[in-house]
Amino acid sequence: MRRTWWKRILAAVTLVGVLIAAMFITVPERKELTVLESALRDVVAPVQTGLTFVSEEAFSRIRSVFTLGRSAETDELRQRIRNLEGELVSLEEFRLENERLRALLVYRDGQDQSRLLLARVVGRDPGNWFSTIRVNCGSEDGVRQDMVVVLPSGLVGRVLAVAEQTSDVLLITDARSGVGTLVQDTRLPGVVKGSLDRSGRLRMSYLTREEDVEPNQAVVTSGLGGVFPKGIPVGRVVSVSNDPSGLTRSAEVIPMVDFDHLEEVFIILSH
Incomplete structure (x- = not known):
């Protein structure tokens, strides 16, 4: 009995399938449907809609079952990757800072350590990049106005203003700065100032015409004026006019210090 019932259902489903197939096959060939085909389409349309909905719903549920665990696992892995990338960036920053500080300490070990105060650059004017910087040492650390600021590579500038915990440093690349200098090879004196075009280049002025100045010659502080000690590297000559x-005559000079990447400096507490 039960077997006969399943046979009837199977036959009905087969018949409906054949009718639907016949209807779709005949549609492209004729513009008009027969009365029987039209009636069958109207009868079958709700069934077809229901079957489409059921199949889409079943597919959606099956897909969600198989992808739910994977999606959560994927999100977790992506977050772990982002965390690891952040840790790598932090480790690289620590490594670079360690290299800079190690080089500064090597320089300080070769000097009178009591004279040198290590300061970190904490501020800079984006609109006037080669003018001044702010460091995290002030009067509480023994900093005073006009103290000289240096790096192992050369002269940075002098202290312009002092607060309790910070100080502003006037860079030698600022047009207001003036440094007594010498061409190292010939001992030809001059005055180095920053360029008005804010290019980061220096201009060495008041050079006599009697002595030659050649590109790539080193320029150092002369010690004249009482602010900058003698012999600090300043830059190298690029051209003379x-x-x-x-x-x-005047010479264009490239600074020894990389003023685009100032992060730590030394303040000379006395000289």
């Missing part, structure tokens, strides 16, 4: 007066 005659001044409008015709009496003196």
Whole structure:
């Protein structure tokens, strides 16, 4: 009995399938449907809609069952990757800082350590990058106005203003700065100032015409003026030109210090 019932259901489903197939096959060939085909389409349409809905719903549920665990696992793995990438960036920053500080300590060990105060750059004007910097040492650390600021590579500038815990440093690349200097090879004196175009280059002025100045010659502080100690590297000559007066010459100088990447500096507490 039960077997006969299943046979009837199977036959009905087969018949409906054949009718639907016949209907779709005949649609492209004729523009008009027969009365029987039209009636069958109207009868079958709700059944077809129901079957489509049931199949889509079943597929959606099956897909959610198989992807639920994987999706959660994938999200967790992605978060772990982001965390690891952040840790790698932090470790690389520590490594670079360690290298910079090690080089600074090597330089300090070769100097009078009581004279050098290590300071971190904590502020800079983006609109006037080569003018001043702010460091995290002030009067509480023994810093005073006009103290000299240096790096192992050369002269940075001098202290312009002092607060209790911070100080502003006037860079030698600022046009307001003036440093008594010498061409190291010839001992030819001059004055180095920052460029008005804020390019980060220096201009060495008041060079006499009697002595030659060549590109790549080193420029050091002369010690004149009482602010900057003698012999601190300042830069190297790039080019030389005659001044409008015709009496003196000027040299364009590239600083020894990389002013684009100042992070730590030394303040000379006395000299």
